[in-house]
Amino acid sequence: MITITDVAKAAGVSTATVSRVLHNKAVKPHTKEAVMNAIKELNYKPNALAQQLRTQKTKTVIVVVPDISNTFFSEILFGIEDAAREHDYQILIADMHNQPNIEDYYFQAIQQRTIDGIISLSATIAKNLMEQIAEEYPIVVACQYLDNYMVPNVTIDNISAATAITEHLIQLGHTRIAHIAGDPNSLLYRDRFNGYIAALAKHNIPIDLSLVRYGVSSIQSGYDEMKYLLNQDPSISAVFAAGDIIAVGAINALKESGKRVPEDCAVVGFDDIEIASFWEPPLTTVRQPRRKLGQTAFRKLYKLMNQHPLKSVQDVLDYEIMIRESCGYNQNLNRKNNTTKEIDYEM
Amino acid sequence: MITITDVAKAAGVSTATVSRVLHNKAVKPHTKEAVMNAIKELNYKPNALAQQLRTQKTKTVIVVVPDISNTFFSEILFGIEDAAREHDYQILIADMHNQPNIEDYYFQAIQQRTIDGIISLSATIAKNLMEQIAEEYPIVVACQYLDNYMVPNVTIDNISAATAITEHLIQLGHTRIAHIAGDPNSLLYRDRFNGYIAALAKHNIPIDLSLVRYGVSSIQSGYDEMKYLLNQDPSISAVFAAGDIIAVGAINALKESGKRVPEDCAVVGFDDIEIASFWEPPLTTVRQPRRKLGQTAFRKLYKLMNQHPLKSVQDVLDYEIMIRESCGYNQNLNRKNNTTKEIDYEM
DNA sequence: TTGTACGCGTTATCAG
DNA sequence: CTGATAACGCGTACAA
Numbered sequence: 182m183i184t185i186t187d188v189a190k191a192a193g194v195s196t197a198t199v200s201r202v203l204h205n206k207a208v209k210p211h212t213k214e215a216v217m218n219a220i221k222e223l224n225y226k227p228n229a230l231a232q233q234l235r236t237q238k239t240k241t242v243i244v245v246v247p248d249i250s251n252t253f254f255s256e257i258l259f260g261i262e263d264a265a266r267e268h269d270y271q272i273l274i275a276d277m278h279n280q281p282n283i284e285d286y287y288f289q290a291i292q293q294r295t296i297d298g299i300i301s302l303s304a305t306i307a308k309n310l311m312e313q314i315a316e317e318y319p320i321v322v323a324c325q326y327l328d329n330y331m332v333p334n335v336t337i338d339n340i341s342a343a344t345a346i347t348e349h350l351i352q353l354g355h356t357r358i359a360h361i362a363g364d365p366n367s368l369l370y371r372d373r374f375n376g377y378i379a380a381l382a383k384h385n386i387p388i389d390l391s392l393v394r395y396g397v398s399s400i401q402s403g404y405d406e407m408k409y410l411l412n413q414d415p416s417i418s419a420v421f422a423a424g425d426i427i428a429v430g431a432i433n434a435l436k437e438s439g440k441r442v443p444e445d446c447a448v449v450g451f452d453d454i455e456i457a458s459f460w461e462p463p464l465t466t467v468r469q470p471r472r473k474l475g476q477t478a479f480r481k482l483y484k485l486m487n488q489h490p491l492k493s494v495q496d497v498l499d500y501e502i503m504i505r506e507s508c509g510y511n512q513n514l515n516r517k518n519n520t521t522k523e524i525d526y527e528m
Numbered sequence: 529m530i531t532i533t534d535v536a537k538a539a540g541v542s543t544a545t546v547s548r549v550l551h552n553k554a555v556k557p558h559t560k561e562a563v564m565n566a567i568k569e570l571n572y573k574p575n576a577l578a579q580q581l582r583t584q585k586t587k588t589v590i591v592v593v594p595d596i597s598n599t600f601f602s603e604i605l606f607g608i609e610d611a612a613r614e615h616d617y618q619i620l621i622a623d624m625h626n627q628p629n630i631e632d633y634y635f636q637a638i639q640q641r642t643i644d645g646i647i648s649l650s651a652t653i654a655k656n657l658m659e660q661i662a663e664e665y666p667i668v669v670a671c672q673y674l675d676n677y678m679v680p681n682v683t684i685d686n687i688s689a690a691t692a693i694t695e696h697l698i699q700l701g702h703t704r705i706a707h708i709a710g711d712p713n714s715l716l717y718r719d720r721f722n723g724y725i726a727a728l729a730k731h732n733i734p735i736d737l738s739l740v741r742y743g744v745s746s747i748q749s750g751y752d753e754m755k756y757l758l759n760q761d762p763s764i765s766a767v768f769a770a771g772d773i774i775a776v777g778a779i780n781a782l783k784e785s786g787k788r789v790p791e792d793c794a795v796v797g798f799d800d801i802e803i804a805s806f807w808e809p810p811l812t813t814v815r816q817p818r819r820k821l822g823q824t825a826f827r828k829l830y831k832l833m834n835q836h837p838l839k840s841v842q843d844v845l846d847y848e849i850m851i852r853e854s855c856g857y858n859q860n861l862n863r864k865n866n867t868t869k870e871i872d873y874e875m
Numbered sequence: 876t877t878g879t880a881c882g883c884g885t886t887a888t889c890a891g
Numbered sequence: 892c893t894g895a896t897a898a899c900g901c902g903t904a905c906a907a
Contacts, residue, residue, distance in 0.1 A: 182641070184884055195894045200886060209892060229640035230581045231884035234899050239577070249605070249621075250802070255597035258623070274596075274621040276605070293576035294529070294900095400806045433806060455597070459747045459780060461808060531900055542878045547902055556876060578900035581883050641884095 183223050191219035203227060238297060241271040242482060243290050245283060245301040249276045251398065251426070252454045253471070254302055257323065260475020261300060268483055270297075279398070281305035291318050298486045300478050301325070304367065319485035323478040324469070325369050326495070333485065335477045335496040339369055342467045342500045343376025344383075346449050347421050349465070349502060351384050353509060355419035355447060359392040361406045361431060363423040373423045373451060392417065396427050403430020411438050418446055419508075425450035425457045425466055432460060432507065443509030453503050462506035470498050530570050538566035550574060585644060588618040589829060590637050592630060592648040596623045598745065598773070599801045600818070601649055604670065607822020608647060615830055617644075626745070628652035638665050645833045647825050648672070651714065666832035670825040671816070672716050673842070680832065682824045682843040686716055689814045689847045690723025691730075693796050694768050696812070696849060698731050700856055702766035702794060706739040708753045708778060710770040720770045720798060739764065743774050750777020758785050765793055766855075772797035772804045772813055779807060779854065790856035800850050809853035817845050 189196045192215045201208050202216040219225070233239045244261055246254050258274070265272050273296060275286045284306055290296045297319065304311065304325035314320055315332040322334035350358050360377045363370030374393070381388050394410060396402040403422060407430065410417055422428035428450030432442050440446050442462055450457060453468035477496055484491055536543045539562045548555050549563040566572070580586045591608055593601050605621070612619050620643060622633045631653055637643045644666065651658065651672035661667055662679040669681040697705050707724045710717030721740070728735050741757060743749040750769060754777065757764055769775035775797030779789050787793050789809055797804060800815035824843055831838055 182884090185886095186884080196885080197887085197894060197896095198892090201893085204886090207892065212893085226636075226639040228581075228884050229642045230577055230586070231899090232886075234575075234577045234581050234883090234901090235885045235887085237899075249596050250599045250602035252597045252599075255623075258596070259625070262623075274623075276602075276609075276621075278606070289573075292573040295576045400802070404806075429806070433808070436808065455747070456803060459776070461780070461783065529900090532902095533900080543901075544878060544880095544903075545876085548877085551902085554876070559877085575900050578883090579902080581885090581899090582901045582903090584883075 182228075183225050185225070185227070187223055188216065188219045188225050191223060192216045233294075237294070239271075239295060240269060241273055241296045242298045242300060242479070242486075243273040243275055243286070243296045245275045245277060245286055245299065245303050247277050247303045247305075248279045248398070249274065252456075253425075253452050256471035257302060257475040257478075260472035260477075261479045262475075263472070264476040264479035264483070270479075270483075277303060284310065287314055287320075298482045300482055304369075319482055321478045321482040321485065323474055325367065327368055331494060333481050333491060333494050335474055335481060335498065336369075337469050337474075337500040338497050339372035340376040340379065342502075343373040343421070343423075343451070344380045345376075346451070346465070346467055346502055347377045347380035348384070349504070350419045350421065350447060350449060350508065351380060351386065353419075353447065356386050357392070357414075357417050358386075358419045358421060359394070359410050359414075359417045361394050361396050361403060361410075361420060361422045361427050363396065363398065363427070365395060370423050377421055396423075396430075398424055398426050400426055400430040400433070403427035404434045405430075407431035407434035408438070411435070411440070420446065420448045422448065422450045425452045425454045425464060428464055428466070428507075429456060429460050432462075432464070443507055447508045449508050457503075458505065460507075465505045465508035466503050468501040468503050470500070473498055529575075530572050532572070532574070534570055535563065535566045535572050538570060539563045580641075584641070586618075586642060587616060588620055588643045589645045589647060589826070589833075590620040590622055590633070590643045592622045592624060592633055592646065592650050594624050594650045594652075595626045595745070596621065599803075600772075600799045600816075603818035604649060604822040604825075607819035607824075608826045609822075610819070611823040611826035611830070617826075617830075624650060631657065634661055634667075645829045647829055651716075666829055668825045668829040668832065670821055672714065674715055678841060680828050680838060680841050682821055682828060682845065683716075684816050684821075684845050684847040686719035687723040687726065689849075690720040690768070690770075690798070691727045692723075693798070693812070693814055693849055694724045694727035695731070696851070697766045697768065697794060697796060697855065698727060698733065700766075700794065703733050704739070704761075704764050705733075705766045705768060706741070706757050706761075706764045708741050708743050708750060708757075708767060708769045708774050710743065710745065710774070712742060717770050724768055743770075745771055745773050747773055747777040747780070750774035751781045752777075754778035754781035755785070758782070758787070767793065767795050769795065769797045772799045772801045772811060775811055775813070775854075776803060776807050779809075779811070790854055794855045796855050804850075805852065807854070812852045812855035813850050815848040815850050817847070820845055 185196045185199050188199045199216050202213050262272050277283050299320040301322045302324055308327045311332055322332050326334045362374045394406040396406045420431055422431050428448055432448050435442050435446050450464050450466040453466045457464040457466050532543045532546050535546045546563050549560050609619050624630050646667040648669045649671055655674045658679055669679050673681045709721045741753040743753045767778055769778050775795055779795050782789050782793050797811050797813040800813045804811040804813050
């Protein structure tokens with residue numbers, strides 16, 4: 182292995198000078214050139230490990246992803262990478278495979294100084310534990326949050342979005358609207374559920390909890406819960422699924438049962454993942470600004486890692502209702518909410 | 529930050545002894561206990577950076593993935609992680625976003641000693657460059673290969689699999705069989721193309737290159753190429769797509785054009801990704817042993833990293849033809865090939 | 876069985 | 892502007 186000492190010898194200077202050249206510090210043009218030549222000739226690459234040990238910075242951020250095979254998260258990752266590149270940071274992906282015991286990852290890596298910060302796209306960890314970590318280390322949560330969250334996070338307003346898309350179904354004349362919810366332990370999904378309830382209440386539609394089922398994020402689960410609902414109450418005319426993956430499973434179940442979508446039963450989802458627009462029929466859903474969510478999350482983390490003051494603990498970004506065919510309203514008139522806000526807790 | 533010195537002081541021993549305890553070297557039970565207590569009390573975590581700098585080993589492997597949003601790769605990653613865990617290695621994911629200029633990743637990370645080895649699920653890099661890297665550093669290629677590959681790799685027999693699934697269409701009576709191929713610069717896709725040609729030749733079906741289109745791995749691309757084919761030659765009665773993502777796009781195009789699948793046109797794919805079995809109709813395709821591919825790749829890399837001799841340069845694993853409805857042969861009789869072989873080049 | 880001392884490759888401080 | 896040197900935290904000969 183070829184080190185900074187080798188370069189120094191070859192260039193006839195000290196290692197300190199080589200280091201200076203490497204970091205664009207003040208060096209005489211002449212000596213700088215000599216060093217550059219030596220570097221090129223020897224094909225020298227600084228040892229990142231040694232640099233990191235010395236500077237106590239790794240310029241690396243770990244992203245905790247619940248499930249990388251869920252395409253919803255990939256676009257968020259792109260956004261994170263976009264922003265990370267701006268500041269020359271590396272991204273490390275930790276895939277949880279949807280298992281909830283993720284504490285290990287947080288602790289191991291950051292306590293061993295392998296990384297400078299964490300972006301978590303998951304919030305299954307206990308609230309107090311998360312807050313404890315957040316006090317000691319830079320961490321930002323994206324697309325997930327907990328009640329009265331004091332951990333820096335960026336998200337959309339799930340209640341408002343769920344209300345909006347449910348109202349859309351109501352405005353199309355539906356009153357028997359089922360909901361296939363996500364994990365009730367996640368505030369994210371509780372919010373979507375609450376948005377659904379709020380929309381019904383607002384329009385004086387009686388709330389019937391027998392129309393609510395709880396699924397997990399898989400096509401199979403959406404299929405199963407829809408079958409259950411159909412079996413139990415054939416009068417259902419619309420379904421709001423808490424995620425697109427669940428929604429497409431529900432569509433499959435409906436079609437298999439001889440129901441036409443949207444004529445016999447409308448279906449709407451949440452997230453706008455890629456297959457949503459390619460499904461048959463194309464899915465009406467809520468689009469989250471995924472790339473921007475990722476970018477915002479990283480920029481927030483960057484401030485945290487470099488002791489810049491945070492304007493707000495929580496950033497709330499805009500969402501968009503994507504009207505496609507699965508809801509029966511085949512018109513190219515998408516609705517946008519324009520309420521990017523920053524809820525200020527003043528850290 | 530709390531270091532090994534702090535622990536040593538607290539336990540009243542030298543840092544060397546603490547280190548020995550950490551690595552289960554010979555230490556008197558009594559002192560060992562004292563050290564353990566100090567570690568626990570101070571909540572000491574070894575600094576991984578320092579360890580790695582000292583030992584010149586990171587126990588980390590980078591996996592180069594063409595596109596993490598393609599679910600085909602996630603299961604391979606699981607397999608890699610399975611095997612990595614056995615040996616206490618960390619996995620690092622590098623997402624290429626389908627861009628071919630990946631040399632940077634290989635070099636940067638491994639030359640800067642941040643990683644011990646590479647598993648590449650991509651082979652867009654020039655052959656000689658790849659071989660040059662392979663001579664200097666531990667690297668294994670999975671699911672991809674180049675002609676006369678001297679770089680350790682693990683894969684299925686794409687020619688044989690493509691031949692088998694094309695023959696299945698032939699046996700169902702099809703003669704006008706189109707092929708939507710993948711990137712012809714990739715031997716992987718050339719092999720699938722060649723398998724298609726071989727099957728036609730074997731059954732004396734005239735080869736008509738106007739039935740062959742080249743797509744990329746996206747639903748949209750499959751859709752576009754199928755539209756083109758339909759427009760050009762409505763007599764096509766079956767399509768072999770070089771990947772499932774392309775295949776489902778093709779199905780969408782067919783249905784939109786008023787063709788029934790499989791009655792008017794059969795479709796088969798390759799890879800067996802999750803949505804394949806949930807599409808309408810469910811897709812007949814080739815299943816690759818993804819998990820095992822990943823495991824095998826890591827174990828091969830492990831040998832390389834630890835100077836164990838390699839039995840073979842190339843491992844060829846079994847594939848499986850998954851017969852579903854999209855080919856019109858709705859019978860639960862899947863075919864397996866049982867020919868796991870290791871082509872011996874003797875390194 | 877344990878402690879001392881050095882070195883992994885780099886950067887930062889302090890003189891000059 | 893440059894060089895000598897200490898230090899980052901750890902593992903391991905070597906000696907005791």
